[in-house]
Amino acid sequence: MPRIRLRDATVAFPVKLAPQTAAAGIGQTGGRIDAATRQIVALDGITLDIPSGSRIGLIGHNGAGKSTLLRVLAGVYEPISGEAEIDGTIATLFNATPGLNVDSTGRENIITCGLHLGLSLKEVRARAAEIAEFTELGGYLDLPVRIYSAGMLMRLGFAIATSLEPDILLIDEGLGTGDAGFTVKAETRMRELAERASILVVASHSMALLNTLCTTGIVLEHGKIVAMGPIETVLSDYRAKVAADASTGDKNARRAAYTMAQELANTGQELPPELELQALIEAFTIRPDDLSMLRRYRSLLVMLGKPVEPALDLKIEQATLRLTPEDSEVIMRILVLVKAHGLSIDEDIQAILTNRLRELTGADR
Amino acid sequence: MSTWLRVAAADLDASIARRDLWIHQGFIDVIRRYRRTALGPLWHTLHLGALILLLGFVWSAIFRIDTAAYFQTITPTLIVWTLIASIIVEGCGTFVAAQSTALSIRFPYTAFIFAHLWRMLLIFAHHLVLLVIVYLVLGVTPSLTLLLVIPGLSLILINGFWISLLLSILTLKARDVQQIVASGMQIALFATPVFWPRDLLGPRFAFLIDYNPLYHLLLIGRDPFIGRAPPIESWLWAGGMAAVGLTVSLLVFGAVRRRLAYWY
Incomplete structure (x- = not known):
């Protein structure tokens, strides 16, 4: 039975530190910089039990430890202290497609990358045609990958990675650069794959994607788990927290709220009023006199029952x-x-x- | 210690299970060298051929030795030396080059070494064309001694395995290692009787030969091509190095295996 268990797992990278960096301590993004031991603590004592059937979404700011945690789950990083037990076959869909070579053609890369991901030559040959078809790359498949656009590369990598039938599926962002048509197709395929996999762990900034794929949410902050629960609750709490942090007037927090609101708006997701309000305040630093933004801001204040200044x-x-x-x-x-x-x-x-x-x-x- | 060996053995085991991958990868890497060039890896062979041609005529004159005999020696010597040197020098970067794979999935690191050795062996096979040409021109008929090439090359590969493994680990930790090794091998080329006959050295520097592990590795791969059996002490050197080196490097590998991904 596939299962993942982490006990007090810590991942830290040794770094050379300049004195002023050491003094900086903890930044808004990234893991904790430990000056005494000269290392960056990317994951700080994570304890986690992921039984079969779990659908987990990882949420957190840039450098919160999402990718590092995924790599621990993939068995790439073994924790420097604590334990990680991972049972089951694993497939990963991270930024880089393992084994990809830019001078080889798409078709050749399907074979080499498939082999890298753990298929045998027989298996990968049997699936090659289906993978090639899914990419919709046509004649480009016989040309070197070097000339592919970012979106085409993504199609190739995605098609290869999702041709496996793993027990544990780990996804890091993944669907960044595809065009709309392919993104829909890719999401469908990912959902099918996620249904068949015993364990799914996805790290993403896309709340919509997390909402459709996952049932449990985990919020990471500076390498620690700060919240865990049903995905709906975790996501709304997270959004509320970002908005609340922003309302304290902290510039970076407001910037984060702006980014999140933009993402939500771009992907057609619902914007919580408080978050939108904070995002607008940030937006006013760029365009202070935009009429539609000002009007929206005013109506949000009314909606939230906040006073509207005559100014x-x-x-x-x-x-x-x-x-x-x-x-x-x-x-x-x-x-x-x-x-x-x-x-x-x-x-x-x-x-x-x-x-x-x-x-x-x-x-x- | 036993844990380290177990870790190393598990990694080796996984590599052997994935032989499809590195055998294919080696082929692809060699084929790729043909891309966008007219001659591909044969450029290397051509370079070696030109070098042999020049050395054969000029250096045999310098050393006042029979040109045909010198050709017969220098050709396999250079080909086998190139194999050994490229296994060692290019072996350094094996783990560094595998970054995208190593950081994407749990992967047996020794498989990268196997792919590297297999690729070197394929390129070595290209160079054998030169030997065939020399044999044909000089009218040499290979004797049964040639079969000793099989154990000879095997020992070179086994030694190449542990050396590449150890150097890959060191290079990952400190990238300078590759530069040091490349420069060291270049110097070793002149300290080892590759271009010059060993008899010319005289007794004062005989230790350069007798205690030169690279020379013994060279002999067990080269002598069968010249039609003579490599000396017993060379077999012993190569075998002893393989046994000791393999143990040491597998222990080191087992000890640091869980840290390697952190060093990228």
Whole structure:
């Protein structure tokens, strides 16, 4: 019965440290830098029991230890302390396709990479045609891989890696560079494969992918497991935490919220209002006067029951006036806001108002 | 110690189980050398051929020895030396070059060494063309002694295995090792009777030959091609080195096997 058990597993890499690096200690990203022992602690005492039937999604910021943990599960890294017991045949879908050679053709690489992944020559020959077909690369299969685009390489690597029938399937991101059509096809294939594998562990920033493939979520932070539970709960908690961290005003946390919101939006996923709010605050550092962003920001504040400052309203009106300088109603609202709250207006708006006043007084005469 | 040997044995076992892979990989690597060049690995053979031609005429004149006899010696000497030297020098980078595989899946590291040795053997086979040409031109008929090539080459490969394994580990830990080894082998080429006949050396530096393990390895691979049996002490040297070296390098490998991935 396939099973993975980690007991207090620690992975640390020896590094040469400059004194100032050592003083820095722990960064926003990455593992803990241990100055005393001169090493980067990538995984810090992980205890984990993954029985057969598990579908696990790994979540965490860049350098939280997701890839390192996957490599421990793959048996690539043996923990420097603690234990790792892994029973079952393993297939991995990491960034690099093992055995890939750029001077060989796609067809040759199907054979060599398949062999590297543990198939026998007979098995890989039997599957070669099916793998080739899945890539949809056609005539390119007979050309050296050197001339492939990143997306084509990904297709080849994915098709080879998913032709195996492993007990344990480990996936790191994986579906980065494919075009939309292939991504759908790849996700279907991955889901089928995941259904047949006894254990699935996926590390991804894509909440949607994790949600469809996994049942259990694990959040890693600086090499430690900080949360574990049903994927839905873990994901929503994680999103909430990112938003909450961002609302403390920490720049890096806000940046992280922005990145996450962007990812969610790009993949058509639902954005929690608090997260979107924080992401907008970050976005305002780039485009402070974008009208649609300002309006969205205001409606989010209302939605969350937060106070709307008159300064924000003024900002929105000013941005509106920039687009429609003739609108007297907007001018009226600006004047009211200024008068009621003692606010000052931007210089370019001041210029518009002066112009408008001159026109009006000119017309009177 | 016994744990180390067990780790090494398990790795060897897994490598042998995956012979499909490294046999195929060796072929592919050699075929790939043909790509984008007109001659591929035969360039190497051509280079060696030109060198033999030059040495054969000029150096036989320098040493005042019979040109035909010198050709008969220098050809297998250079071919076998090239095999030994390239096993050792190129062997250093074996683990470093395997990074993408080693970091993607649990893989028997010794399989990389097997692939390397097999590739070297295939390239060596190309060079044998030169020997055939020399035999044909000089009208030499190979005798039964030629069969001693089989144990001779086997011992070279066994020694090549432990040397490559040990150097691969060291190179992974400290990349300088490859440079040191490459420079060392170049110097060794001149300290070993490869170009010059050993009789010319005289007794003062005889130790350069008698205690030179590379020379003994060279002899057991080369002498059968010249039609004579390699001396007993060379067999003993090669066999003893294989036994000691294999034990040491497998112990070292077993001890550091779990750390190798950390050194990339």
